[in-house]
Amino acid sequence: MGPQAAHAKITSEMTLSEKADAIEEHMMHELDKIVTKSVFANLTDGHVDMEGGAALQKKYPGKYFNMGPDPRLPPMPEKPTLLDYFKHRFASTNHLLQSGALALKNGHSEKVVLACLLHDIAVVSFIRCDHGYWGAQMIEPYVDEEVSWAVRTHQALRFFPDEAAGYKYPEMYLKLFGDDYKPEPYIVAEYERALKHKWYMTSRLICINDIYSFDPNMKVNLDDFVDIVGRNFRQPEEGLGLDDSPSAHMWRTMMWPNRFL
Numbered sequence: 001m002g003p004q005a006a007h008a009k010i011t012s013e014m015t016l017s018e019k020a021d022a023i024e025e026h027m028m029h030e031l032d033k034i035v036t037k038s039v040f041a042n043l044t045d046g047h048v049d050m051e052g053g054a055a056l057q058k059k060y061p062g063k064y065f066n067m068g069p070d071p072r073l074p075p076m077p078e079k080p081t082l083l084d085y086f087k088h089r090f091a092s093t094n095h096l097l098q099s100g101a102l103a104l105k106n107g108h109s110e111k112v113v114l115a116c117l118l119h120d121i122a123v124v125s126f127i128r129c130d131h132g133y134w135g136a137q138m139i140e141p142y143v144d145e146e147v148s149w150a151v152r153t154h155q156a157l158r159f160f161p162d163e164a165a166g167y168k169y170p171e172m173y174l175k176l177f178g179d180d181y182k183p184e185p186y187i188v189a190e191y192e193r194a195l196k197h198k199w200y201m202t203s204r205l206i207c208i209n210d211i212y213s214f215d216p217n218m219k220v221n222l223d224d225f226v227d228i229v230g231r232n233f234r235q236p237e238e239g240l241g242l243d244d245s246p247s248a249h250m251w252r253t254m255m256w257p258n259r260f261l
């Protein structure tokens with residue numbers, strides 16, 4: 001323990017959350033730079049709150065703010081690729097790999113396989129709310145328009161059965177959301193637009209190959225998709241997130257989520 005440990009004294013009278021805060025604060029004192037959370041991280045914790053720069057520097061005297069990688073996260077290569085994000089930033093990849101593998105097994109085109117492989121990247125790396133829209137925006141500059149369109153739209157199509165295509169309303173959604181859950185009007189409107197769209201089936205195929213119940217014994221290797229990604233994802237030479245595409249900032253934020261600015 002460093003000399004700063006006094007800032008984080010843990011006593012038996014503290015509540016669990018006070019203890020967690022104290023441990024977190026202790027960890028912060030151990031770091032060379034001040035690492036602070038974005039407001040969004042506080043919002044998702046249920047607080048509308050931010051700590052100002054001056055107050056933080058007072059709390060951690062003599063230190064500057066982190067303007068680079070977060071030392072607590074796995075380091076990223078100098079020129080990261082999509083696969084590096086899979087390995088170092090996606091919290092879970094099983095669902096994506098298994099969905100991609102099923103699409104491959106069902107003999108679908110590379111576009112459909114890629115769409116299945118990427119359909120939930122927002123959930124595993126970034127944010128759940130509106131994950132189809134976020135995921136689509138992240139990949140849009142790098143993939144065929146049909147792929148990003150399908151990723152965006154699967155979020156709506158998930159809630160509407162198409163029995164003729166072999167897609168029922170998911171049992172799991174009854175379990176997760178209850179049987180009286182109704183999608184919001186913007187989701188209904190998205191579905192109605194999608195029904196008339198020329199790429200409707202591409203998005204529907206994401207839903208059909210979307211795997212809910214995992215087979216724990218089934219191991220799918222990311223290596224199985226290296227060639228398909230190589231042919232269908234335009235990897236920027238500078239590194240994904242270090243290029244000037246309209247969504248590069250989203251990848252950078254994932255790479256360096258705790259830069260002060």
Ligand SMILES: [Fe+2]
Pocket residue numbers: 119120131154155
């Ligand atoms: Fe999804």
Ligand SMILES: [Fe+2]
Pocket residue numbers: 095119120210211
């Ligand atoms: Fe999914």
